[in-house]
Each structure stands twice: as structure tokens, then as C-alpha cells.
Amino acid sequence: MQRAPVAIIGAPLDLGQERRGVDMGPSAIRYAGLEERLAGIGLDVADRGNVVTSEPEALAHGDERARYVSEILAACAELARLVEGAVREGARPLVLGGDHSIAIGTLAGLAAAAGQPGGVIWIDAHGDLNTPETSPSGNVHGMPLAAAVGRASEWFAHDDLTLPAVDPSRVVLVGIRSLDSHERAFLHESGIRVFTMSDIDRIGIERALREALDRVAGPGFVHVSLDLDALDPEVAPGVGTPVKGGLTYREAHLACELIAESGTVGSFEVVEVNPILDRENATALTAVELAASALGQTIL
Template structure:
């Protein structure tokens, strides 16, 4: 991405049905308000904003199955997002998806699979694994399941005609910055051979080595996507997230990770999720999201 400025198409996905704390639906607006378009344009990107996909309001809905709260409505929103992402890829543009809770990643990945015709790879930068299933989730919140669903491992409940699955291959999935896993997620990681680079490992080997390995493992045919949950950063850096976990990435580690991703030239799409302005301080987490997007899309100091 760093070598040749491209057209970047922003898609907002103000989905907040996948978790239990209100406010994350305002994340796309907060990130835009923090100067996203102007920042990307400042280093040569042509920016197109396709607005927001339509999502349902939880107040107007019944929860449904407690093991997969609001799942039908989430799948409908993800299907609309998948169609938009596929259109953007077909136009030769870089999709930049703004969330919203992390369940929307299922739509992004399904759209990339539809556009390229095959499963791809994903670098999942997150404090959590998001590898629960309806049978193993301790909460029933779908934002803890999208990666399992994208792998085709979440069961029949996630089948939807607008979401071709599996969207990613397990050997090309790399989780970076993880520090909170449920027991069933650990079992699934071992069973499928998914690479997880925990914060402990990052402390030992450094963020650059971790990201370079992630790029190497995720690379291949189809697509390489980066899904960045702002809770990957330490809460002292990015407090405006719904499920903060102490001991996350520093400001500079997060920037270096994004700079390495840009320099690799293999990443074709990006999403920034779980920014919650209600829990933030002076829109600071959204501002950091803008800065990280710029680094991942090729902005450099020199």
C-alpha cells in the first residue's frame, strides 16, 4: 500500500447488536469526525465515502436465541456489508470498514471471499480470540464469534445466502496482541493450528518480528485482510472500547505494526472496530484509529 497511493473507499458499519454496551454504533461517525478523510487525502489517497450500511436498533428487536443474541439481524447487516465490500473490490479500490462491533468482520470477510472467489488470509489484531461458537460462548454475544464463523466453524446458525463461508483458511489466520482467551477458544486454536501471537510473545520477540511473521503466514491467493480491534491497544492508550484488557499494545507498537503492514504491500483491505465514543476521552480513541488507518494505508514520516 505504501508504494502507490490508491483509491480508498470508506464503509461505515454502525452495528452494535453483537455486544452488550451501547455506543459502539457511533464509532464510524466518531472516526470520520476525527478527520479520517482529510488525513488519508493528505498523503495522496483518493477517498470515497459510501456512507453506512443499514443496521437494526436493539430497542426494536427481541433478543432471540440467548446463545446467539440478535443473530438474524446481525447476519442481514453483514450480508449488506459483504455486498458493498465486494463492489468496492471489483472497482479496484481498497475497502476501509469502520465499526461498529467486531461481528461485522464476518460481512467484510465474506465480501472479500465473494470478490476474489476463494478464501483468503486475515491478520486479526485484537485482545480477544473471537473464536467462540454458539455452543461455547459464555455470553451469547456474537462479537465473540465472527472469526470462528468466518472459518466456517460456528455451525448452521451462521448460514446465510449472502455470506459465502468459509471465508478464510485456518493456516492463514494470525491473531496478534491476544491476552484474553476462553477455554473453548484455546481448544479450537490447538485443533486447527491457528497461529496466535500473544502479548507475552510480543514482549519477548518484539512487535516487528511478530507482524512480519503474521504477514508471511497470512499471505497467499485470494486476499489478505487486516481486522484491527482498538482493544488490542492498552486501555491507557485507547480507553474508548467496550471490552478493555490491561497490558495491550503501546501507541508506538501499534503504529509500527501498521507501518510494517503497509510496507509489505500485500494487505488489500482494512477494518477498524469497537470504537465506543461514550466510553472515550475527548474522542481520543477515534483519533488514534485515524492515525493507525493512515499508517496502515501508507503514510510515513519521510
């Protein structure tokens, strides 16, 4: 990334999943010293506050196939507006989640600013490619990438969301180790590149990330979306859907260092930090450290 100003945007949304607490993720990441860390490496940082979101206790579930989808899309539309505005002002959006459904808004905002779809590296234990028809849970945090590539468009259509926002041929999943059967079937036909944890064990994180960066490069924009459950639960315990066998601390840092070195990534988001499930804010602190690496912090 070039050292343009960084715009921190919080999206404390927790309607996309069932475990409370992820709405406190943006505050936990800020409390762990995010702005101070970024300023300490010479970045110009402006915190633009949080998107206003609804509380699940005050809402009806709606359709069980996609719970709270109307409210989620409304929050994502507001996030998209803030992301688009930051890009148009020459800043790099750094989006803090919230559950991963917020990525619909981040990607839609980037596509609106660019005037065309872009590419994304999706670092996650899960594919997030379910649709309301295929989801086993009805939780929208398992659907944002599907929405972003244009699947189930009738469910995710919104006047203020530019969808589809990414080109499937420029989507790379990294760290995958938990897929539903319908996601596997879609991935075989979609053109999306996948680096499972088994692949990373075989070829290493450096080769996987370099190939991912080559794959997503192109017009429009390049974004990285990091779900903290991509890391092993021993490293990042404070997530809602932990899966054993994830990225190590150093693998995650090297991935982010390579992202920074590439100079092609214009925006970054970290999601699914749940302070209620965390230990001494360790996961939020890890999120801060990884964001700093992705934005240019180096050891020497």
C-alpha cells in the same frame, strides 16, 4: 498496499455486544478527520456511507446463545455486498465498525470478490473464536472469526454471505491476552498462529508482524482487522471490553507501518470504538492515525 483508491464503508452495528455506543464509532472516526488525513497523504478517498442496521430496542434477543444473530447476519450481508463491489471496482475497502461482528460481512465480501478464501491478521485482545455453543455471553462480537473459518456453520449460514471466508492456516492473531477455555482448545488444533502479548514482549512487534504477514500471504485476499481493544486501555480508553497490558501506541503504529510496507494487504478495518466510553475522542483519533499508517503514511 498499492495506492489504489480507498472506499470508506461504515458499519454502525452494535447488536453483537451489550454496551451501547459502539454504533457511533464510524461517525466518531470520521469526525476525527479520517478522510482529510487520508487525502493529505495523497490517497483518492470515497466515502460510501453506512450500512443500515437495526436498533436493539426494537428487536427481540432471539436465541440467548447468539443474540440478534439473524439481524447481524442481515447487516453483514449488506456490508459484504458493498465490500465486494468496492474490490471489483479496484478500490481498497476501509471498513469502520461497529462491533467486531461486522468482520463476518467484511471477510465474506472479500471472499466473494476473490472467488476463494483468503488470509487475515486479527489484531485484538480477544480470540473471537467462540461459537453459540461455547460462548459464555451469547454476544456475537465474540464469534466473528469462528464464523469466518467455518465453525458453527449452521448458525451463520446466509444466502448472501460467502462462508467460510478464510483459510485457518492463513489466520494470525496478534495482541491476544484474553481467551476462553474453548477458544484455547480450538486454537491448539486449528493451525491458526497466535502471537500473545507475552510473545510480543519476548520477540517484539516487528518480528511478530513480519511472521504474521508471511503466514497470511497467498491467493484470494489478505485483510487486517484491528479491534481497538488490542491497544492498552491507557492508549485507547473508548472500547467496550478493555484488557490491561495491550499494545503501546508505538507498537500499534509500527504494526500498521509494516502492514503498509508489505504491499500485500488489500483491505483494512477498525472496530469497537465507543465514543460514550472515550476521552475527548482520543480512541477515534488513534483509529484514524493507525488507519493512515496502514494505508501508507510515514513519518518521513
